[in-house]
Amino acid sequence: MEKDRRSLILDCAKELFATRGYHSTGISDIIEKAQVARGTFYLYFDSKRAVFDVLLESAFETILSSVKPVIVGPTPDRNNILKQLRINLGRALAPLFADRHLARIVVSQAETLDEVAAARMEAFYAALRHYLEESLQEGQEKHVIRQLNTKIVATAAVGMIKGIVWTHATGSESFDYHEVVEEIVEWAAMGIVTR
Template sequence: MASHPSGRSSQSCINSSSRTMTRTTQLRQRRDEARKRLTREALLDAAERVFALRGYHATQVSDIVSEAKVGQGTFYRHFQSKRVLFDALFERLASGLLGGFEAPVGPLPETLDEYREMSLRGAIQATRVIEEHAAALRIILRDGPSIDDAFAARLEAVYEQMTQIGRIYLDHAVKKGLVPAQDTELVGHLVVGYAIRVLTLWLDERLPERNSEDVVRKLVDFSLVGFAGRLPS
């Protein structure tokens, strides 16, 4: 077998070169993927700003790419249409909002105090997402139901998911004797309903001079008073 001037075999040099090329290719792929993610997020951020100013129906793809400072070709490499982008924007917000209220995977609360603390943590986490994306959420709640039946159904599915997660905790609380026996499905819908109503008022700035965390605490405490007839000590 032929030898390299350094003393290594030709095959060894080929293998080393191949590994170097593989690492270079992998590094390039990771950079490309990171760049794609950043561009996608930039398009979503730009769309959020434009939708907030113009509303969903009046916004054109050209408005979004102008705000994002990219070409239309770049837009269509990431999203097939404005409608598909709106779905992605909705998913990003829904994921953040529901992050604090996921279905339980560990031990459930054993006392009202634990329920209150858990509820406050989840609600405050959701509030921070709302504050960061208030304009986009306002558009989703206002324009979403009128986009088409499919989007209205997706919005309804999120409300239903919130209701069912709440019902899991309520069923457990009833079983433990922490709250009176009740129709937990109906109560779950009631809680989601008044939470969405308060959220809409807050987004429309019809709850002046109210700190968001204070609003959250009042909602949580009202829920506990309504369910248990008293606040935890």
């Protein structure tokens, strides 16, 4: 029961933060939407910011933990590499495409909330860029990634994905999740992975 109430508070807060914005949402709004007592809210969270931080950290953890190293093996197989890329990308994007409210919080609310949240977002993006850059470098060493500036390509890839998630989250364009994954993998196949 405890976990249910905590989850309910998080879900209601997530929806309110995404639709109204962090600053326009009060604890009383969250309590009203969740239909819990104020004391129940404070049993789980000491502030509205604590709720926001849990939502953000949970999203980051889910995304970063879903990405696994691409295993090249002794004889590189282009199709196998693209398959692993497809799986990784699908896992990383799934939580954001499955939950538009979460996507909106990650790509819009968190970056503009305050310096602490902006720094947290930048650390998240930096971790993604670093992971991609290392993966590209390893791929170059094994001759499955063409010679390129790994820092620029990693930064471009994160920016492209961020833009797609932003567009999805704001509802300005509706993308099919599977098509997004396929197009990004195709982009990688055409421009990054050796033939």
